[in-house]
Amino acid sequence: MATHTVAFVERVDGALHDPSLQTALERATTRFIGNRAKAVADVDNFEALRNQARAIRAGALARLDELLARLADNVERYGGHVCWAEDGAAARQYILDLARQRGVRTIVKSKSMASEEIHLNEALEHAGLEVIETDLGEYIIQLAGETPSHIIAPAIHKTREQVRDLFVKHLGMEPTDDIPTMTRTARTALRQRFLQADMGISGVNFGVANEGAIVIVENEGNARLTTTAPRIHVAIMGVERICESLDDLGVLLQVLARSATGQRLSVYTSIISGPRRPHEPDGPEEFHLVLLDNRRSEIIGGKYAEALMCIRCGACLNACPVYQSIGGHAYGGVYSGPIGAILTPLLQPDLPDAHKLPHASSLCGACEWACPVKIAIPDLLLRLRADAVNSGRYEAYEPMAMFGWRQVMTNPTFYRWGGKLASLGTHLLARNGQVRWLPPPLDGWTKQRDFPPFAPKTFTELWEERKKQE
Amino acid sequence: MTTQPHRRAVLFVTCIVDQIYPNIGFAAAELLERQGVEVVVPRGLTCCGQMAFNAGFRDDAYAVAGRTIEILRNQGDVVLPSGSCGAMIRHLYHELFHGTRHEAAAKELAKRTYELSEYLVDVLGVTDVGARYNGVIALHDSCHGMRYMGLGRQARTLLEHVAGAHLVSLPGSDECCGFGGLFAIKQHQISEAMLHRKLTRIAECGCDLVVTGDASCMTQIAGGLSRSKSRVRACHLAEVLANRVGVRG
Numbered sequence: 001m002a003t004h005t006v007a008f009v010e011r012v013d014g015a016l017h018d019p020s021l022q023t024a025l026e027r028a029t030t031r032f033i034g035n036r037a038k039a040v041a042d043v044d045n046f047e048a049l050r051n052q053a054r055a056i057r058a059g060a061l062a063r064l065d066e067l068l069a070r071l072a073d074n075v076e077r078y079g080g081h082v083c084w085a086e087d088g089a090a091a092r093q094y095i096l097d098l099a100r101q102r103g104v105r106t107i108v109k110s111k112s113m114a115s116e117e118i119h120l121n122e123a124l125e126h127a128g129l130e131v132i133e134t135d136l137g138e139y140i141i142q143l144a145g146e147t148p149s150h151i152i153a154p155a156i157h158k159t160r161e162q163v164r165d166l167f168v169k170h171l172g173m174e175p176t177d178d179i180p181t182m183t184r185t186a187r188t189a190l191r192q193r194f195l196q197a198d199m200g201i202s203g204v205n206f207g208v209a210n211e212g213a214i215v216i217v218e219n220e221g222n223a224r225l226t227t228t229a230p231r232i233h234v235a236i237m238g239v240e241r242i243c244e245s246l247d248d249l250g251v252l253l254q255v256l257a258r259s260a261t262g263q264r265l266s267v268y269t270s271i272i273s274g275p276r277r278p279h280e281p282d283g284p285e286e287f288h289l290v291l292l293d294n295r296r297s298e299i300i301g302g303k304y305a306e307a308l309m310c311i312r313c314g315a316c317l318n319a320c321p322v323y324q325s326i327g328g329h330a331y332g333g334v335y336s337g338p339i340g341a342i343l344t345p346l347l348q349p350d351l352p353d354a355h356k357l358p359h360a361s362s363l364c365g366a367c368e369w370a371c372p373v374k375i376a377i378p379d380l381l382l383r384l385r386a387d388a389v390n391s392g393r394y395e396a397y398e399p400m401a402m403f404g405w406r407q408v409m410t411n412p413t414f415y416r417w418g419g420k421l422a423s424l425g426t427h428l429l430a431r432n433g434q435v436r437w438l439p440p441p442l443d444g445w446t447k448q449r450d451f452p453p454f455a456p457k458t459f460t461e462l463w464e465e466r467k468k469q470e
Numbered sequence: 471m472t473t474q475p476h477r478r479a480v481l482f483v484t485c486i487v488d489q490i491y492p493n494i495g496f497a498a499a500e501l502l503e504r505q506g507v508e509v510v511v512p513r514g515l516t517c518c519g520q521m522a523f524n525a526g527f528r529d530d531a532y533a534v535a536g537r538t539i540e541i542l543r544n545q546g547d548v549v550l551p552s553g554s555c556g557a558m559i560r561h562l563y564h565e566l567f568h569g570t571r572h573e574a575a576a577k578e579l580a581k582r583t584y585e586l587s588e589y590l591v592d593v594l595g596v597t598d599v600g601a602r603y604n605g606v607i608a609l610h611d612s613c614h615g616m617r618y619m620g621l622g623r624q625a626r627t628l629l630e631h632v633a634g635a636h637l638v639s640l641p642g643s644d645e646c647c648g649f650g651g652l653f654a655i656k657q658h659q660i661s662e663a664m665l666h667r668k669l670t671r672i673a674e675c676g677c678d679l680v681v682t683g684d685a686s687c688m689t690q691i692a693g694g695l696s697r698s699k700s701r702v703r704a705c706h707l708a709e710v711l712a713n714r715v716g717v718r719g
């Protein structure tokens with residue numbers, strides 16, 4: 001679905017009026033929030049763990065170059081190959097060339113937001129390769145021809161009933177709402193593909209510099225198959241997803257699983273260093289690690305660096321009342337929710353409406369409170385808003401409105417008379433003490449809400465009158 | 471009353487209370503005066519600057535907030551009947567004034583700025599302000615106060631001591647009502663969706679009065695209650711504590 005051809009407001013409108021989406025979001029985010037709350041309460045001091053995780057992430061970003069170099073050295077020492085990809089085009093080219101040289105025809109993929117970020121599937125399919133997503137959620141949206149709407153639950157926007165219909169149509173399943181039957185159907189279809197595939201492409205949750213290892217967490221076992229069954233394994237990792245040691249990894253895995261799915265640990269945690277060794281019975285013949293920069297090293301020195309601490313747990317999406325209302329697709333970028341409203345303008349600045357995303361927030365702070373590494377998401381959104389204004393991107397009426405507001409708020413005479421005018425106007429518009437219609441651009445308020453008239457005399461005036469009487 | 475040392479506090483009612491809800495200002499003043507605090511309302515105080523700051527117009531915010539800092543210089547404790555404007559001063563002035571000539575004054579102001587319920591409970595040590603309300607009360611936790619000023623406990627303590635009132639818990643009381651300043655207008659559809667969730671919870675909890683510590687959230691919730699012809703009313707915490715629910719002007 002080419003979501004970016006439709007304006008942001010229309011996408012929002014569509015999402016709010018899509019009953020299936022509303023049902024799906026309500027069911028899923030409620031479950032996620034509940035599970036997270038239980039998993040967090042289960043730790044003696046989750047706050048301390050969050051602080052530790054944040055310090056680990058901050059420390060890793062501060063020494064990014066050094067740790068990446070160590071990771072790359074160690075990967076190569078274990079017989080793997082490393083591609084330093086400056087942008088999406090470089091990463092795509094490397095993978096395409098590799099596939100061509102090795103005579104690859106079928107590719108299985110496990111979940112990777114980085115691959116979404118560089119639109120890898122389109123490029124591979126365009127080159128005539130067959131690509132099959134093997135994460136159940138990703139598989140569902142691949143069948144539906146859509147993009148992920150959540151970092152960890154890509155098909156969160158689909159109800160069970162919609163998935164049933166997809167499987168009936170594409171996989172010839174007998175109509176049933178039974179979830180085990182549906183997963184069995186998908187598993188049978190996918191098992192075949194694992195055996196056929198020449199290449200497996202995975203994401204990376206963390207790279208561990210000291211070990212030359214990549215770490216993948218999952219609950220379905222498909223990533224383990226993707227990374228071991230085909231003869232070539234390609235892992236794509238955003239350069240910021242690095243940590244130094246297994247000790248650091250231990251902390252990050254704990255907060256990740258608890259924040260993402262409410263688990264103590266994900267069902268499968270794979271720590272992979274290099275291809276199959278001579279004495280090993282299985283594993284790929286080749287291992288390639290694509291280190292994707294794609295604007296990250298520009299961000300790292302600046303005022304948005306904190307956003308790169310993100311470990312992609314999705315907790316801020318679940319906690320966000322805006323995400324709960326509109327889902328992921330309305331954001332239009334690869335990453336959605338509060339962190340997406342930051343990452344999209346930074347990583348995909350050319351996307352129309354990207355600068356509007358930071359405004360899709362009431363700044364309530366639920367995201368920051370849910371975030372396992374305590375990213376000050378609202379503060380970053382505010383900075384992005386200021387940047388947008390400084391580069392001339394605002395609503396047409398805003399500069400005048402702000403100018404007027406500033407005069408009123410800094411000049412007691414204007415303040416007094418501005419208030420009187422507002423009081424007069426709102427009293428004229430009021431019926432039974434409530435304003436039910438306001439002129440544009442304020443009419444957004446009164447579509448579903450009343451507004452009280454301004455007071456005939458301000459508190460300050462009344463207070464001064466009272467003081468005089470005393 | 472015990473003999474307390476003489477206290478003096480600036481009451482910064484905020485622009486919305488000053489212009490729309492003077493009753494909240496008087497309620498807050500009364501609550502402080504009853505505790506023996508001398509209330510001062512400095513001339514010309516208007517707004518903390520949050521509206522423009524949130525919209526990204528930092529120059530305009532700087533002009534307004536910088537003036538506010540000047541007016542509040544050397545004025546001692548500053549009390550606001552708003553967790554949101556309080557959080558602006560305590561949390562966001564740091565960002566707005568970082569590296570400017572107001573930086574030191576902004577930091578100093580943040581240290582003596584309090585939200586009303588926080589001032590009553592944590593500074594003055596009051597739990598019972600002698601209020602009475604015959605009905606069922608629910609508290610909505612306003613986001614900025616709760617998350618950036620640590621509020622919630624103080625208001626609950628004060629409400630628990632309101633004679634005749636039954637305090638029920640509002641499910642999802644810590645979820646945003648959808649106000650968010652200009653967000654409520656620019657993204658009104660999302661704001662409305664958030665408000666409707668809040669209104670559903672309010673209807674389900676069986677209260678007849680929703681109390682919030684912020685006039686802005688109150689405007690959002692009251693606006694929705696009024697439009698949907700609900701029998702539930704919304705008021706500011708100060709109003710119920712000062713027995714001024716439903717008083718106009």
Ligand code: SF4
Nearest residue numbers: 310311313314316371
């Ligand atoms: S910003 Fe924080 S909460 Fe959101 S996905 Fe990243 S780590 Fe998780």
